[in-house]
Amino acid sequence: MDEGGEAKMGMLESFMKAHENSFKSLFQRKKSSLSEDGFDSSVNSPRPIPQLSPIANSVVSHCSKILEVPTEELQHRFDIELPESVKELLTYARNLLEFCSYQALHVVTRRPDYLIDKEFCRLTYDMMLAWEDPSVESVPQDKETPTSSNQEVEDEEGWSLFYSSSTSMAVQVDDKKTVGQEAFVRIAPVCAAVADIITVENLFDALTSSSGHRLHFLIYDKYLRSLDKVVKSAKSSLALSSFQLAEGEIILDIDGTVPTQPVLQHIGMSAWPGRLTLTNYALYFESLGVGLYDKPIRYDLAMDMKQVIKQELTGPLGARIFDKAVMYKSTAVVEPVYFEFPEFKGSGRRDYWLDICLEVLHAHRFIRKKNLKDTPQAEVIGRAVLSILRYRAVRENFHFFSSQYKTLLAFNLAETLPGGDIILETLASRLALLNVSASPRNGAGTAYVKRHSTLSPVALLTLNQLGLILQKHADSDGETILVGDFCVGEISPLELAVKQSISDTGKAEAAKVTVDQVKVEGIDTNVAVMKELLFPVIKLASHLEFLASWEEPSKSMSFLVLTSYSILRGWIKYILPSTFICFAGLMLWRRHFKIGKPLEPFKVTAPPNQNPVQQLLKLQEGITQVEALIQAGNIVLLKIRALLFAVLPQASDMVALSLVFVAAMIAFLPLKCIILLIFLEAFTREMPYRRESNSRWIRRVREWWIKVPAAPVQLIKPIDNKKKKPVDDKKKKR
16 A cells, blocks of 8 residues: 555544544434334423532433433422421422432442542532532523533443533533532432441541542542542451451551561560551451561450550650550550650651551440440441541542541541530441341332431441442342432431531530630739639638638728628528529629620739749749648648547547537537638627637637647658569460
8 A cells, every 4th residue: 555545544444443433322312213113202301490509410311221210200209208397399309309319329339440430520529519509590690601512422331421521510610610518418418338427527538638529520520539549558458468358357557567667566674566457346466577577466446455555655665755655455454555656847647547457446435335236236347447438538639637627437426526425326227227138129219218217337238349348248239229318308316416426526616716816825814813703702711711801890890790791580591593583683684784895805914024034943942832721731630630630638528529610510509500600700700809819719729739749651662563474474385
């Protein structure tokens, strides 16, 4: 063939390759337009629903193809099978979209590789976009929506593409189309692998921390790809495990395999490098021998052995220098075990391992507390496993600080949130409704009609579909509908508990900000603030002290008579309730008549500035005074001990007779009389007629107290057994 012929053939091949997709789509349309009987079936293609926006119609059309149900039939089932409360005019379009989306996602997520599928990413993201603009009235005019021509394109499996290419879609999304928090919260947790209902808002905050609290498609796509990578890593770790695992045990993460990032195990004075493995039941440490790993040591996290896991300082030869270790302590180990994660900058590795270990530990504590068995128990463990996998995906691919993503762990979050116990109680009540053999798919809406009777173990079945099998009974056939915590147009009890807890968290954080603002530094400054705050109490005490001094006998006598009369009449018991009522009235008055007016700042006169040396001297003086007070208190206690054991017989006899006299008074006199006698004795000490005799009596008591000896004290130094342990171990070996 000549050069001209070869050039023509090359141009023809280039033309065929460039239009391969067009020809393929043409033949597919031709093939799909004819039924088996030869009739044109294009009339059965998805038809738009008038109440929905263009993007919502695109999503519903895609759902109808996945479910193999016409859009008219989906709308008909929605109208007849769901309650009237979710079919109100203002929310009809959004609830219909949820109805179709939830069922389509339950079908799509049966595929084991759906996380890496671009079509799944586009489908779920467009569901979120459509959720924000579900009806025709809600669509802004300046927003772009997918055209009908794009909806006609299909791939080999019949999945409708909403955009002509992923690149053009990404450009549109980055420029104009982003997703808000509410849409992400309603769509993402339906896929248990993507998000959890307890931590979904924290996940959204982590993904949008650098994008103005709006989720871009590229970030969402990167998150799903990283999540798929983490799942595959867990599967490969499970297949290539160097030691035998129990049935249902999953490897969640491994650290220490890189020589430059070892894990050091500290026990007592010894430290040894090795490899640390976390499963959903235990920690395993394999110490590094001569080129090989020794037999792993298992530290259980599931059994009730009073385990304690916390961050700790560690270092060479038991020195507490580096804050990069996790301590494990239980009744199964003789002394605490420290796992150190050396790194040059920060303590990110340690914080990560501390969080995931605590997540497994808290999940098993929840299981024991609620006495969960079989499927509910496996579901709880499955939730913890999925939380850790999502945590790894965010940490490894988005590089956030730990404070931004540590709350992605559901059970850790429930332990720290205000009202977290209510979240766990609600979760336990939902777990009681679990049914592993969920109802078969008799119809597209069957699962939602029966949503209040049974629930499916979505986390357990999700792990099974991803290839991380927890238990054999997690196997499900293709007809199982995964009924989770989400109901069309309704908020589940678990959602309500989470929203209430998040609301309380916001109030607590706002209050914490005010606390941080009013904190002042320096002992003198804090003392000055306290004096100003306690000024009314100090003023009242000074007035009472002035009256008790009898410098103005008329005022003191009037106060004495009035108080004594109040005690005898029994009015003294109303003083405290009256005080509370006055405070309540003040707060209600402020609440109703000072609405909207900011609270004026509390003005305090700052003490003169002091240099660091003066502050240290004053601190030393304060410590000395506190030490003197503690010594005086110890002396009083030791003298009382001496009197109780009759070290000085005469003094003990006097104290015994006094106690008998006081006991008789308390037994036979009314309470108001006792209160009156105590008040008269304390208030009349400085009267002109009692002043001299009272001072003489106090002097005699002080002299008597000085004569009472203190009970002896012997200090015993603790015996350090750590140095003797190696010797004992050698003797045992011999």
